[in-house]
Amino acid sequence: MNLTRAGARLQVLLGHLGRPSAPTIVAQPVSGLASPASFQPEQFQYTLDNNVLTLEQRKFYEENGFLVIKNLVSDDDIQRFRAEFERICREEVKPPGIVIMRDVALAKQDYMPSDRMVSKIQDFQEDEELFRYCLLPEILKYVECFTGPNIMALHGMLINKPPDVGKKTSRHPLHQDLHYFPFRPSNLIVCAWTAMEHIDRNNGCLVVLPGTHKGTLKPHDYPKWEGGVNKMYHGIQDYDPNSPRVHLVMEKGDTVFFHPLLIHGSGRNKTQGFRKAISCHFGSSDCQCIDVSGTSQENIAREVVEMAEKKYGFQGVMDFKDTWIFRSRLVKGERINI
Amino acid sequence: MSAARTLRVPGRHGYAAEFSPYLPGRLACAAAQHYGIAGCGTLLVLDQNESGLQIFRSFDWNDGLFDVTWSENNEHVLVTCSGDGSLQLWDTAKATGPLQVYKEHTQEVYSVDWSQTRGEQLVVSGSWDQTVKVWDPTVGNSLCTFRGHESVIYSTIWSPHIPGCFASASGDQTLRIWDVKTTGVRIVIPAHQTEILSCDWCKYNENLVVTGAVDCSLRGWDLRNVRQPVFELLGHTYAIRRVKFSPFHASVLASCSYDFTVRFWNFSKPDPLLETVEHHTEFTCGLDLSLQSPTQVADCSWDETIKIYDPVCLTVPG
Numbered sequence: 076m077n078l079t080r081a082g083a084r085l086q087v088l089l090g091h092l093g094r095p096s097a098p099t100i101v102a103q104p105v106s107g108l109a110s111p112a113s114f115q116p117e118q119f120q121y122t123l124d125n126n127v128l129t130l131e132q133r134k135f136y137e138e139n140g141f142l143v144i145k146n147l148v149s150d151d152d153i154q155r156f157r158a159e160f161e162r163i164c165r166e167e168v169k170p171p172g173i174v175i176m177r178d179v180a181l182a183k184q185d186y187m188p189s190d191r192m193v194s195k196i197q198d199f200q201e202d203e204e205l206f207r208y209c210l211l212p213e214i215l216k217y218v219e220c221f222t223g224p225n226i227m228a229l230h231g232m233l234i235n236k237p238p239d240v241g242k243k244t245s246r247h248p249l250h251q252d253l254h255y256f257p258f259r260p261s262n263l264i265v266c267a268w269t270a271m272e273h274i275d276r277n278n279g280c281l282v283v284l285p286g287t288h289k290g291t292l293k294p295h296d297y298p299k300w301e302g303g304v305n306k307m308y309h310g311i312q313d314y315d316p317n318s319p320r321v322h323l324v325m326e327k328g329d330t331v332f333f334h335p336l337l338i339h340g341s342g343r344n345k346t347q348g349f350r351k352a353i354s355c356h357f358g359s360s361d362c363q364c365i366d367v368s369g370t371s372q373e374n375i376a377r378e379v380v381e382m383a384e385k386k387y388g389f390q391g392v393m394d395f396k397d398t399w400i401f402r403s404r405l406v407k408g409e410r411i412n413i
Numbered sequence: 414m415s416a417a418r419t420l421r422v423p424g425r426h427g428y429a430a431e432f433s434p435y436l437p438g439r440l441a442c443a444a445a446q447h448y449g450i451a452g453c454g455t456l457l458v459l460d461q462n463e464s465g466l467q468i469f470r471s472f473d474w475n476d477g478l479f480d481v482t483w484s485e486n487n488e489h490v491l492v493t494c495s496g497d498g499s500l501q502l503w504d505t506a507k508a509t510g511p512l513q514v515y516k517e518h519t520q521e522v523y524s525v526d527w528s529q530t531r532g533e534q535l536v537v538s539g540s541w542d543q544t545v546k547v548w549d550p551t552v553g554n555s556l557c558t559f560r561g562h563e564s565v566i567y568s569t570i571w572s573p574h575i576p577g578c579f580a581s582a583s584g585d586q587t588l589r590i591w592d593v594k595t596t597g598v599r600i601v602i603p604a605h606q607t608e609i610l611s612c613d614w615c616k617y618n619e620n621l622v623v624t625g626a627v628d629c630s631l632r633g634w635d636l637r638n639v640r641q642p643v644f645e646l647l648g649h650t651y652a653i654r655r656v657k658f659s660p661f662h663a664s665v666l667a668s669c670s671y672d673f674t675v676r677f678w679n680f681s682k683p684d685p686l687l688e689t690v691e692h693h694t695e696f697t698c699g700l701d702l703s704l705q706s707p708t709q710v711a712d713c714s715w716d717e718t719i720k721i722y723d724p725v726c727l728t729v730p731g
Contacts, residue, residue, distance in 0.1 A: 081451040092650040
């Protein structure tokens with residue numbers, strides 16, 4: 076017998092142990108006409124049975140809506156992503172479909188191609204090097220705990236938060252990522268967000284409101300911030316400013332997985348350097364696309380469609396869900412719906 | 414419970430135990446070295462006598478043995494299945510074996526069962542390669558292969574009532590009912606939201622099947638209406654590895670688990686847990702109820718022991 080079979084058997088057996096003890100009550104027999112409420116209530120809602128997360132990690136995510144895994148992505152990979160980012164900024168590499176965004180304050184200055192001008196790269200699914208982030212097995216094994224075995228990469232981003240020029244435009248207002256997505260159910264979607272350097276409150280770390288993933292999607296729009304706010308940086312219209320929040324100080328390679336309804340944002344970059352992170356939203360290919368007409372997502376849908384029509388030249392043909400399906404890529408398992 | 418008759422088999426971890434349908438007091442046990450993760454396997458054929466459990470015959474195989482089933486037309490013949498994807502036919506009347514090896518599955522075979530309906534002599538096997546195969550033991554190749562499960566298969570059991578009908582339980586969280594004559598699945602039941610490791614048919618109701626799963630629950634399914642279970646039994650604290658309905662009492666069943674216990678249940682009682690037997694110190698994987706004695710039970714465990722005993726709940730009419 077070979078060692079790979081031994082490893083496979085051990086993995087199967089460990090999978091059998093991955094479930095916490097059931098309560099030691101003894102249930103009454105139920106008749107065939109009993110309602111589903113007679114079932115044992117589900118203990119877990121936001122994570123799937125798996126043999127990757129410890130029970131404590133699983134409970135933490137269920138309760139808080141996020142989970143930080145230390146030192147998940149290697150320095151070598153991060154260096155490669157940095158190098159590719161710089162090549163894209165210098166326009167040495169021009170992947171089709173990529174979206175390059177500039178800070179609203181810096182964009183008013185003279186144009187010159189440089190990584191100092193770029194605040195964000197999105198939709199890098201056609202860039203082989205950056206898309207490698209979405210295929211890293213160490214990322215996908217955690218993603219599978221939230222999405223199940225059939226995994227789509229929905230939206231990749233590399234964030235290059237510029238030093239704030241005094242107008243505070245480097246802030247990202249508190250928001251829920253589900254605002255941007257027509258995919259449901261939300262519990263089968265997760266964001267993986269990896270620090271590409273040390274990130275803390277000085278250079279603008281993620282700030283999360285723990286437990287807010289249990290709530291609903293709130294209306295979003297541009298906040299009325301003096302000095303302006305970057306394009307598509309919508310924020311929640313009404314939220315309790317006194318909600319407890321957690322600032323996620325992260326080292327290079329640390330990765331946070333978080334639920335698309337988790338309220339989060341990021342603060343100003345008060346340093347002179349740029350702050351980089353790379354992220355991807357993953358969803359199960361079992362997810363469905365919904366029509367967002369008449370919902371609070373209609374405003375972002377309009378902006379996304381306008382941008383896509385401008386970029387791809389489809390005039391009046393595209394709708395919000397098409398813009399997302401067009402960019403999604405299967406990264407593991409089988410493509411089913413989206 | 415009277416003292417269990419115990420046999421210790423050093424270096425072998427018990428995976429399955431089956432009473433002979435012919436010879437009172439004869440028991441077969443499929444076991445594996447190194448907890449079945451690697452190493453070889455052994456089929457042990459035991460006899461009970463006044464001094465306890467004795468080894469009548471022992472056969473070795475070069476990979477772990479995970480299940481065993483007795484022939485229904487020859488008191489000396491058994492079939493085992495193993496980690497290398499093969500099934501083996503043994504004859505206890507011969508000192509060495511096997512008589513035949515059936516090699517078609519491409520991964521571990523975790524389940525083997527000989528049909529009890531006696532209208533035909535068929536064996537069904539379930540494998541981690543996600544297929545079920547049906548065999549005529551006198552023929553070297555499988556008669557039929559059944560596909561549809563989307564994960565490893567842990568258990569395949571013939572209906573004791575309907576010829577050619579069997580149930581399968583899988584890591585894809587479904588219980589499926591198949592008909593050999595149609596080659597297709599007849600019923601798919603998403604019975605649990607976790608892997609299902611075992612299933613068994615009620616001996617007195619041809620429509621009732623029980624499943625035991627990683628979520629520590631047993632669920633009873635009426636195949637005429639599978640929208641929800643007709644009973645659910647809770648109490649185990651780890652995955653349920655095997656479940657068997659009693660041959661003598663319509664609503665009595667037994668289950669064994671990674672929680673080291675064997676539990677006895679009567680699903681028609683307001684308090685269905687009859688007894689918890691805690692005489693093992695490792696995962697308990699093999700379990701069978703005797704056809705000759707209404708009270709006798711055999712089990713085996715990764716603690717290297719095989720036990721035969723009479724639980725109190727079966728000796729005292731409940």
